Amino acid sequence: MSNPIIELEDRYCAHNYHPLPVVLVKGDGPYVWDDGGQRYLDMMSAYSAVSHGHAHPRLVRRLTEQAATLNIVSRAFHTDKLGPFLEMACEISGMDAALPMNTGAEAVETAMKAARKWAYTVKGVPEDRAEIIACQGNFHGRTIAIIGMSSEAQYRDGFGPFPGGLGLIPYGDTAALEKAITPHTAALIVEPIQGEGGIVIPPAGYLARCAEICRAHDVLLICDEVQTGLGRTGRMFAFEHDNVRPDGLILGKALGGGILPVSMFLGRREVMDVFKPGDHGSTFGGNPLAAAIGLEALKILVEEDLPARSADNGAWLLDRLRSIDSPLVREIRGRGLFIGIDIDPERATAREVCERLMTKGLLSKETHETVVRLAPPLAVDRETLAWAADQIEEVLGEMSAVGKPSSTAA
Numbered sequence: 001m002s003n004p005i006i007e008l009e010d011r012y013c014a015h016n017y018h019p020l021p022v023v024l025v026k027g028d029g030p031y032v033w034d035d036g037g038q039r040y041l042d043m044m045s046a047y048s049a050v051s052h053g054h055a056h057p058r059l060v061r062r063l064t065e066q067a068a069t070l071n072i073v074s075r076a077f078h079t080d081k082l083g084p085f086l087e088m089a090c091e092i093s094g095m096d097a098a099l100p101m102n103t104g105a106e107a108v109e110t111a112m113k114a115a116r117k118w119a120y121t122v123k124g125v126p127e128d129r130a131e132i133i134a135c136q137g138n139f140h141g142r143t144i145a146i147i148g149m150s151s152e153a154q155y156r157d158g159f160g161p162f163p164g165g166l167g168l169i170p171y172g173d174t175a176a177l178e179k180a181i182t183p184h185t186a187a188l189i190v191e192p193i194q195g196e197g198g199i200v201i202p203p204a205g206y207l208a209r210c211a212e213i214c215r216a217h218d219v220l221l222i223c224d225e226v227q228t229g230l231g232r233t234g235r236m237f238a239f240e241h242d243n244v245r246p247d248g249l250i251l252g253k254a255l256g257g258g259i260l261p262v263s264m265f266l267g268r269r270e271v272m273d274v275f276k277p278g279d280h281g282s283t284f285g286g287n288p289l290a291a292a293i294g295l296e297a298l299k300i301l302v303e304e305d306l307p308a309r310s311a312d313n314g315a316w317l318l319d320r321l322r323s324i325d326s327p328l329v330r331e332i333r334g335r336g337l338f339i340g341i342d343i344d345p346e347r348a349t350a351r352e353v354c355e356r357l358m359t360k361g362l363l364s365k366e367t368h369e370t371v372v373r374l375a376p377p378l379a380v381d382r383e384t385l386a387w388a389a390d391q392i393e394e395v396l397g398e399m400s401a402v403g404k405p406s407s408t409a410a
């Protein structure tokens with residue numbers, strides 16, 4: 001069925017995404033509405049950027065107050081908003097200082113630059129020899145340097161050459177980490193749970209062992225918590241599950257309260273002190289509007305106890321979904337409200353499951369061809385999740401009943 005709004009977007013927008021065929025016009029809490037007035041439960045939350053729910057009243061109020069006061073001045077000047085925002089981010093994460101940016105990829109690039117400069121100025125790595133280790137299956141964003149450490153052929157194809165000094169090891173494999181480290185290694189950049197990679201949870205104690213190995217070899221442990229951070233996995237930060245304190249931390253997505261792009265790289269003092277005036281920057285990073293929203297977003301996470309709600313409701317939803325007996329499902333895994341349903345590619349694609357869920361009023365999005373990702377706003381209630389689980393059970397039941405769809409088998 002053709003929709004002129006979709007046709008217009010299709011005509012003028014680059015085809016770098018393959019959206020579900022729905023036009024959203026409004027959001028409130030865990031729900032969004034399409035142009036025909038149909039309501040959907042948002043189980044994707046803009047890749048976890050909408051952890052606070054759509055149009056959280058406190059954030060909308062803060063946004064409008066600050067927008068009427070002061071928005072963008074650049075960091076050529078001080079503002080009264082940046083300090084309090086970074087102070088709270090450092091206090092809740094145990095980091096000493098932070099560098100504000102806008103998107104996740106920019107904060108990852110900032111971490112890579114910090115790691116390299118730390119290697120040269122603190123560790124004593126010879127000029128231009130610093131190495132950064134990342135993990136196979138990672139997703140850290142889309143810039144040239146970042147895709148230079150991607151193991152996903154499609155993300156790289158046609159975009160080379162890439163910078164040197166970037167190495168890959170298997171995710172979850174600490175022996176491989178120990179083997180890959182050389183005297184020139186600056187940092188390991190790792191997601192505590194791989195999100196875009198398919199909600200991949202490493203073996204228990206993985207991050208703790210990585211921290212030990214990194215410490216023993218004078219290598220920085222940098223956690224990319226752009227997706228797992230700020231309550232998504234049932235703790236404020238996913239590194240807390242392993243009781244580690246990384247040397248560097250990357251935050252984005254939910255830091256902007258589902259309203260603005262707000263990101264940052266945080267680190268130990270020794271790491272952040274490598275930056276001198278003029279070394280790095282961003283016109284918009286740390287602007288007063290973003291800082292006001294970021295601070296309010298952090299306060300809401302703490303005051304509404306969203307990490308604990310994510311832990312409780314996530315554990316419940318995981319159990320409920322695991323009780324569904326379907327031949328389509330290979331595995332259901334997750335932590336907090338960060339759950340993946342791994343679909344058997346011999347029987348269906350994850351996209352087909354998402355399309356069917358959409359017709360029942362539940363929005364999600366596949367990651368790779370096989371995983372349906374579930375990451376609703378963190379304040380979503382149990383009753384709503386029970387309804388969502390019923391829809392998922394129904395869709396899986398209907399798809400099992402029709403048998404193996406030849407057109408969608410991978």
Ligand SMILES: Cc1ncc(COP(=O)(O)O)c(C=O)c1O
Nearest residue numbers: 103104105139140141224226227
């Ligand atoms: C772990 C992780 N790092 C970085 C990014 C990049 O963030 P952005 O899309 O805001 O550049 C993402 C986005 O999905 C992510 O999941």
